[in-house]
Amino acid sequence: MCWRTRARDGSESPKWVGMMRGRTCSEQPGGLHSLVSLTQMWLRPCPITSLLFARANSYLVGMNKRTFLKNTAALGLTGLFPTVSLANWLSTFEGKSATELAGDESFWDGIRSGYRLKPDYINLENGYYCFLPEATLEKFVQHVRDVNYQGSYYMRTVQWDNKKRAAAKLAVLAGCSAEELIITRNTTESLDTVIAGQDWKAGDEAVMAEQDYGAMQDMFKHVAKRHGVVLKVVSVPNHPASDEEIVNLYANAITPKTKLLMVCHMINITGHILPVRKICDMAHSKGVKVMVDGAHAIAHIQFSIPDLHCDYYGASLHKWLSVPLGAGILYVKKENIAALWPLFGEEGKKQEDIYRLNHTGTHPVHTDLAIADAIDFHLQIGAERKEARLRFLQNYWTGKVRNLKNVILNTPADAARSCGIANVGIAGMKPGDLADVLMKRFKIFTVAIDGANVHGCRITPNLYTTTAELDTFVGALRQLATEAKG
Numbered sequence: 001m002c003w004r005t006r007a008r009d010g011s012e013s014p015k016w017v018g019m020m021r022g023r024t025c026s027e028q029p030g031g032l033h034s035l036v037s038l039t040q041m042w043l044r045p046c047p048i049t050s051l052l053f054a055r056a057n058s059y060l061v062g063m064n065k066r067t068f069l070k071n072t073a074a075l076g077l078t079g080l081f082p083t084v085s086l087a088n089w090l091s092t093f094e095g096k097s098a099t100e101l102a103g104d105e106s107f108w109d110g111i112r113s114g115y116r117l118k119p120d121y122i123n124l125e126n127g128y129y130c131f132l133p134e135a136t137l138e139k140f141v142q143h144v145r146d147v148n149y150q151g152s153y154y155m156r157t158v159q160w161d162n163k164k165r166a167a168a169k170l171a172v173l174a175g176c177s178a179e180e181l182i183i184t185r186n187t188t189e190s191l192d193t194v195i196a197g198q199d200w201k202a203g204d205e206a207v208m209a210e211q212d213y214g215a216m217q218d219m220f221k222h223v224a225k226r227h228g229v230v231l232k233v234v235s236v237p238n239h240p241a242s243d244e245e246i247v248n249l250y251a252n253a254i255t256p257k258t259k260l261l262m263v264c265h266m267i268n269i270t271g272h273i274l275p276v277r278k279i280c281d282m283a284h285s286k287g288v289k290v291m292v293d294g295a296h297a298i299a300h301i302q303f304s305i306p307d308l309h310c311d312y313y314g315a316s317l318h319k320w321l322s323v324p325l326g327a328g329i330l331y332v333k334k335e336n337i338a339a340l341w342p343l344f345g346e347e348g349k350k351q352e353d354i355y356r357l358n359h360t361g362t363h364p365v366h367t368d369l370a371i372a373d374a375i376d377f378h379l380q381i382g383a384e385r386k387e388a389r390l391r392f393l394q395n396y397w398t399g400k401v402r403n404l405k406n407v408i409l410n411t412p413a414d415a416a417r418s419c420g421i422a423n424v425g426i427a428g429m430k431p432g433d434l435a436d437v438l439m440k441r442f443k444i445f446t447v448a449i450d451g452a453n454v455h456g457c458r459i460t461p462n463l464y465t466t467t468a469e470l471d472t473f474v475g476a477l478r479q480l481a482t483e484a485k486g
């Protein structure tokens with residue numbers, strides 16, 4: 001028998017995760033106390049093997065801290081507790097393909113147990129921030145403690161070496177050279193660096209879509225006001241007939257004066273995955289550089305940045321990689337680095353050194369340290385499994401409502417054009433009202449999108465989302481579609 005823990009407030013707590021990864025219990029935030037408090041939680045059966053947790057629990061009853069530590073050491077639990085149990089548990093699924101596992105609730109229920117979930121509502125709004133599983137959170141907290149303990153000594157000695165190490169690990173994940181990637185604070189910083197950093201001349205043109213993220217469109221508006229750049233804005237159809245339809249849309253907006261084209265890898269309001277490589281090749285054939293907004297693509301779908309043939313790529317790591325808030329990447333293809341102006345002043349580095357673009361002043365360096373932990377967690381679950389599950393979840397609920405009267409899906413049905421994110425509206429209902437009703441009547445948290453030819457709620461499940469939760473959501477949509485005025 002194994003167990004899932006549920007606290008008195010209803011929040012679920014992890015089983016294989018934990019409080020003690022790589023350290024003794026006493027070194028952890030909360031230390032023994034936090035583990036003891038777990039024993040006071042309501043235990044209920046669940047499919048994950050948390051044998052070690054159960055063993056530890058039985059040892060805790062009536063035991064003082066010293067005895068506990070002695071016994072955990074004797075059991076070989078210290079430094080091994082959650083990592084090994086997660087790894088062991090994952091290994092029991094080794095024979096199964098990512099596609100088979102995508103719909104295996106016993107597997108994903110185990111992954112879910114590694115998150116601390118609010119019981120108040122079903123969270124279908126992970127697109128803003130994919131909060132951390134407990135394993136990564138505990139490591140992050142330890143990094144905060146470590147940096148705080150070392151203070152200025154840390155900042156004056158190893159902060160940059162450690163940041164470069166994290167960037168190198170990200171470069172492996174992104175399939176690019178470590179000399180082409182830096183850690184930023186978010187997609188906004190990455191892409192605004194590229195937009196503002198061009199050598200703009202009056203009359204130069206830039207191409208983008210109305211479905212692009214507002215902050216980047218705003219930065220283009222700034223350079224338009226400041227340098228006389230002309231902006232050409234296309235509208236991407238929600239249900240294109242082919243890649244060519246989209247490529248041509250962008251191609252038709254390009255003129256001999258076009259200098260930069262911005263395109264989303266995955267449109268955030270619909271989840272629409274665009275044929276980025278084809279757009280890049282088309283733009284390059286006309287001498288235009290391409291900047292890709294990958295805020296939602298990293299650690300969501302599998303790809304390598306160089307395979308996209310883009311010039312610049314920006315993404316946020318606090319989205320699908322579940323890094324603590326405030327981390328992103330900027331990729332600049334080697335040949336484009338020297339020509340880019342930095343946002344913050346930086347002298348003394350070679351013109352072709354990407355770190356010339358990375359001077360942001362003092363910042364939360366403990367976040368940089370947690371990047372490696374988030375990557376480890378991501379890889380442990382497996383990028384292929386993750387993508388397959390996220391796509392499965394989206395298809396699971398969209399498949400049940402796509403043909404319903406009064407239900408409007410704003411995301412392409414083609415599996416290659418979407419993954420975990422989708423957008424749904426109800427005929428005759430304002431998106432804001434739909435989001436309100438979903439939350440107040442059905443306890444389902446989403447976000448309303450009302451603009452750029454998209455009118456509905458964006459639905460972003462995550463790895464901890466269950467099909468049972470999606471059944472509740474589908475039930476709510478069915479009910480609202482029946483009540484709709486149409």
Ligand SMILES: Cc1ncc(COP(=O)(O)O)c(C=O)c1O
Nearest residue numbers: 186187188189213268293295316
């Ligand atoms: C497509 C897209 N680009 C850029 C951003 C901005 O991300 P951040 O706030 O992390 O800079 C977002 C945020 O949701 C987004 O969805």
